[in-house]
Structure formats: C-alpha cells, structure tokens
Amino acid sequence: MSKIVIYYTMKQCYMQINQSIFKAYDIRGIYPTEFNEEIAYATAQAYAKFLAPKTVALGRDVRLSGPTIFGAVKKGLIDHGVDVVDIGVVSTDMMYFAVAHYGYDGGLCITASHNPGEYNGIKMVRKMAKPISGESGIIEIRDLVLADYNYQAPQVGTVTIQDVLGDYLKKVLSIIDLTKIKPFKIVANCNFGAIGRNLKHLQNFLSLDVIWLNEEPNGAFPKGRPDPLILENRTETMELVKKHGADFGVAWDADADRIFFIDETGRFISGYFTSAVLAEYFLTRYPQAKVVVDMKLNWAIIDMVNKMGGTALPNKTGHAFFKERMIKEDAVFGGEVSGHYFFKDFFYLDNGLIPFLIILDILSTSGKKLSEIYQPYFEKYFAIDETNFTVADVAAVLQSIKAKYHDGQLSEIDGIAIEYPDWRFSVRSSNTEPVVRLNLEARSKELMNARARELTELIKNFS
Secondary structure, eight states, X not given: OOEEEEEETTTTEEEEEEGGGBOSSSEEEETTTTSOHHHHHHHHHHHHHHHOOSEEEEEEOSBTTHHHHHHHHHHHHXXXXXXXXXXXXXXXXXXXXXXXXXXXXXXXXXXXXXSOTTEEEEEEEEGGGOBOOTTTTHHHHHHHHHTTOOOOOSSOOOEEEOOOHHHHHHHHHTTSOGGGOOOEEEEEEOTTSSHHHHHHHHTTTSOEEEEEESOSOOBXXXXXXXXXXXXXXXXXXXXXXXHHTOSEEEEEOTTSXXXXXXXXXXXXXXXXXXXXXXXXXXXXXSTTOEEEEESSSOHHHHHHHHHTTOEEEEEOSSHHHHHHHHHHHTOSEEEOTTSOEEEGGGTTEEOSSHHHHHHHHHHHHHOOOHHHHHHHHHHHOEEOOXXXXXXXXXXXXXXXXXXXXXXXXXXXXXXXXXXXXXXXXXXXXXXXXXXXXXXXXXXXXXXXXXHHHHHHHHHHTTO
C-alpha cells in the first residue's frame, strides 16, 4: 500500500495518506485514520487549484465527524480565495441542485454515502454539477494532495449561508402533475439520514400518511450500515408495510441519493426493475429518446426501451460515469441497479426523491397496486443479488471466465459481460479491493440458479 507523508499548515502536524481513499467517483475512508480534517483541508485546497472556482456550494450529511470535516474543507477553500455557500445538512442531490440551479462554479458534499458511521468523505462536482470522477479530475486532485500543494490567497474567500430546500422541492415537484396525485399510506425508512426533513416538507404538497422508520438523523447509524441493499436493513421496512397495510414502502441510504421500494405485499424491489419502470415513464413523455442502462443487469430495461421505441445505451457502473454519459448523449433517463436514477429534467443528474414522486404518479394514474406494476418483470426476468468474492488474483479470474465462456457475446465496457440467448452475466472488479462482483440474469429461475452455482464454483477456485 503506497503512503506518503505531507505537511499540513492548519494544525502544524504530520499525517500519512492512504491513496486508496481516492476512488473512482469520490473520496472516502475511515475517520480519522484514513480520512480526517487534515486530509479534508488538503483536498479542498487541491480541488480549488484544479477547478479554479470563484464560488462553490458546500454541504454535508449527518455523520458525527461531519461538522469538523466540513469546517476543514470550508477553511481549505476560503484560504484559497474561494467563496463558499454553506448549504448545511443536505441530501447529496440537494448539493447537485444548488450548483446547477444557482450557477455556482462547483460543489462539495461531506458524505460517505451508505458506508458505516465510522467513514466519511467528499463528493465533488464542477459547474452545472458535472461530476469529477477518476477519469475527470480525482486523480489530478489526489496528485496535488500527495505533492503537498498549499496556497494562501492574498484575500480569503467569503462564507454565506443558504437554505436551498424550498427551491429544491419546487424543482423536483415540477416533474409531476400534483393535481393527479392521490392519497397514499407509506412506510418511509430514512435510515437515520438526511431525507426525513425533505419528506416532511413534501407532506405540505401531498396527501401522505407516513409511518416513519429511523426518522431522526443520527450519524452513529445505530442499526448499522445505512444501506437499503443490505438484507437485514430491508426486513423492518417490509414487516411494517404488511403490518400497517401500507400502499408501499420506501427506503433511502444515508445521503438520500439512492432509493428502493417495497410493494404492498412486503416484497423488496430491485433497482433493476425500477429502472425499467422509470424508463417506460420517461419514454412515454419523450418518444424515441435515449436511456443509459447498467451493464450489470439490463435485459428488462433494454427490452422496455426497445418496446417504447427508444435507444438503450449500456454504460460503465458508477454515478459519475452515468452522469457523464447522460450529458454527452442528451439521454432522458439513466438507471443503475444500485438505486441511482438520473434525469434530464434534473440537469442530467441523479436524484433520490424524483423516483418516489414518479411512483406516486404511476399509481395514481394507473389505479394499480405497486405489485401489479412490477409483476410482469418478476414473471419474465430472473436475477441474482450482486455477489462479492474475495480472490487472490482478479486478473486471473477474469481471464479464466473469458476462456470458459468464449462462445458467448463478450463486452468489456465495465469488467466483462458475457451474453447468451437465455442468460447473461457480468463480473467486474472492485476499485480498491481484491474483490470481484458477480451479477447474473436468465430467462428462468432454474437456469439462473444453475449458472450462478457454476460461476460461483469457478470463482471460488481463485479465493
């Protein structure tokens, strides 16, 4: 593991940097050993040098280390002469909104997304909230930090405070026709994160009977990792939906840029199928438009896009990569299996509240239950949950898989994806760990299980 000692002027101390915190589309590490105030300050300085912004928005999630990390980033920016707009505790998509809507030169959100409470980090964007990823700036920012970059401007930047919630809600609500939305009873799992305040204000515009779960912000995340994809995090929401006879359940991760649904029977719904439902919604509005789809699982989405006369664009996984492709292609919608959804009507960016509003719209106008909306997908498409394997040699795993399944249709857009007429799978490596991630779908449950066992045995030979 490569480390380097750099000097930090704020506290006259030394620190070591684990370079793996600079990831493909954000900066993230354990606080305070991997990511702390010193590294946050240095990163803010490097961001200011790389982007040369005049004014940036700065927000944070609810993590316990957030206030001091926030302060360090703010000081790093203003010391560099950058004016900071303090937008406070926000969902990450509210930071995106602030940058794009008010025309700021960039933005940063202090967050570690769905990671456990001991983590923290930074998501960074440039003008119009265009992402800064490993392919468009994070490496350069990392190198500036490692080179001990430090600058004190002749005149420090200013700090102003701005509450963006009102304008943010006005924007997301403009996506739907409020007059068509019927009353609903829902279970809302906030996962102790930033979404609760937003949802409570949303109740001023919608007739929602909300059964709250993990409502109050708590950066310690007392029930564990704030990630709706984790099986143990789903159970409580699913049980409450059935107990209260709710129309559906909804769950967000800690920084509220990912969202998942539970139908009225208590069935958890994959982001894979929600992507297909949302694609249909937007292709009805924008005929023959483009839709960006995930390489991990995509048959259901591609079939829907083709049926609606649109164009499906398979893409590399990762919210930064999706945004870049959305903008480049002028796509109307993009959906990741992980629960990130991207909208042309929201500056081509991902948003965790718009899917909730669209589901309300679909249920209101169709008169169907949520299970009825999704049932055709459950009957036709069969997919495993993403499965992770720790292996000794990632490259050897990928080569072995390519050799065994050489007769399938190969794509290397993101790791490897191999497709046959009745099943397909993708295997991609982690950015920072000796881990490979398997996704697989098939035309029948039996074939899905058989092929999953086959690939699991193959991959485990390299553990």
